[in-house]
Amino acid sequence: MFQGKSFLKEIDFTKDELVYLIDFAIHLKKLKQAKISHQYLAGKNIALLFEKTSTRTRAAFTVAANDLGAQPEFLGQNDVQFGKKESTADTAKVLGAMFDGIQFRGFKQNDVESLAQNAGVPVWNGLTDTWHPTQMLADFMTIKEVFGDYVGKNLVYIGDGRNNMANSLLVTSAILGVNVTIIAPNDLQPELEIQKIAHEKATLTGAVLTITDDTSAVKGADVIYTDVWVSMGEEDKYDERVQKLLPYQVNAALFAKTENENCIFMHCLPAFHDLNTRTMAEIHEKYDLTELEVTDEIFKSVKSVVFQEAENRLHTIKAVMAATLGNLFIPKV
Missing domain, CATH: 3.40.50.1370 (Aspartate/ornithine carbamoyltransferase)
Structure with missing residues (x-):
């Protein structure tokens, strides 16, 4: 087997x-x-x-x-x-x-x-x-530990939608029967080939797949998931990504749009949520930002299960x- x-x-x-x-x-x-x-x-x-x-x-x-x-x-x-x-x-x-x-x-x-x-x-x-793929097993294990199951839950990934995390979350959710929404700017959404694979898998499980640039699509989310805006090997893209993705930051206002008090926050880590790294210190000096993809308030809140997920x-x-x-x-x- x-x-x-x-x-x-x-x-x-x-x-x-x-x-x-x-x-x-x-x-x-x-x-x-x-x-x-x-x-x-x-x-x-x-x-x-x-x-x-x-x-x-x-x-x-x-x-x-x-x-x-x-x-x-x-x-x-x-x-x-x-x-x-x-x-x-x-x-x-x-x-x-x-x-x-x-x-x-x-x-x-x-x-x-x-x-x-x-x-x-x-x-x-x-x-x-x-x-x-190994991150996916940890993610859905964590969701099952929190909610008792992942089938039928609503997972929303927001941020850079054409990286490995968005690809894997979209396809694995479809395979497992989890409703998944990818929220990203139009030019940072998953490739059509990845979307096609996910839709084929979803026909077997009934998972509902949504890809949009509208942040209001977080409504009803059980899980809000994000990742860094610049992946390893793309360090020259901070200028365009910061400008493009600031409206997609995970913060208290975004969580309020879920209208679900039990919604949790997940991140594969590392996360740029404060100034306690050299990279964020450099970003702060250049862009005058103290947080990127997620605010420190959300990262450290009771909604956050990032360290359970990491374990x-x-x-x-x-x-x-x-x-x-x-x-x-x-x-x-």
């Missing part, structure tokens, strides 16, 4: 399979909280291949591997010849011969796909410019690793 399979993007999996991974993660979280050993990967070696910097992804994969009894090895962009003096395919064959599983966090989706095609071991996508990266990543590499008995999904 899962054994030996890579985890590259959400659309490679059925609804039942994604549901299984989310529920398995909830189970593994309970085991960890109860300090019950679950070393399904004892004796395994895991390569953690990073082109992009990371806090949550690196920490989650490292701790997940340790909890499962495996030995993780971090390989940064300056540690290997990946993409410089050695092809992706050649790198995959070398690492696949030495490691039992490979995590990749980088830029091109084609690279993680090539790794999976050539490594001969499971490859897990920690993030690419197109998809962020759940660990448990969901652990579920993926165990299911694809742990020889688990899964009779039917």
Whole structure:
């Protein structure tokens, strides 16, 4: 079912399979909280291949591997010849011969796909410019923990709608039967190909999909979700993004438009909600802004579940690793 399979993007999996991974993660979280050993990967070696910097992804994969009894090895962009003096395919064959599983966090989706095609071991996508599948498991696990279920809930993503988070939230919501709205300026909305995939998945679950530039579409939201306005590798776009996306900031006025006092706030992090980072200090000096995609008031409010969501990266990543590499008995999904 899962054994030996890579985890590259959400659309490679059925609804039942994604549901299984989310529920398995909830189970593994309970085991960890109860300090019950679950070393399904004892004796395994895991390569953690990073082109992009990371806090949550690196920490989650490292701790997940340790909890499962495996030995993780971090390989940064300056540690290997990946993409410089050695092809992706050649790198995959070398690492696949030495490691039992490979995590990749980088830029091109084609690279993680090539790794999976050539490594001969499971490859897990920690993030690419197109998809962020491990984040999705953590997000919908969090929604289920808060509300008891995610099916039929109304998720609204607002901000830069053509990045990996918007793509993944749109498609995964459609697969799981979650109503999803993407609110973004017209030129920052998901590509038509991504929208087509989402609509095809929604026909199977009845999920309602909406893509608009109108912020009033937050009405009835159970979840307000946003992300940074400038993704890694786009640092030269702050001028245009700040001007274009300030009307899409998540703040108290936007939350009031939901007309739902139980609406929660989610963010994959890091978030620019105060001046306590060097990047925000530079933005403040240039644009005289103290907050970007979300205000500090909302970020620190009782509505915010961002740190519960961040912790759940660990448990969901652990579920993926165990299911694809742990020889688990899964009779039917």
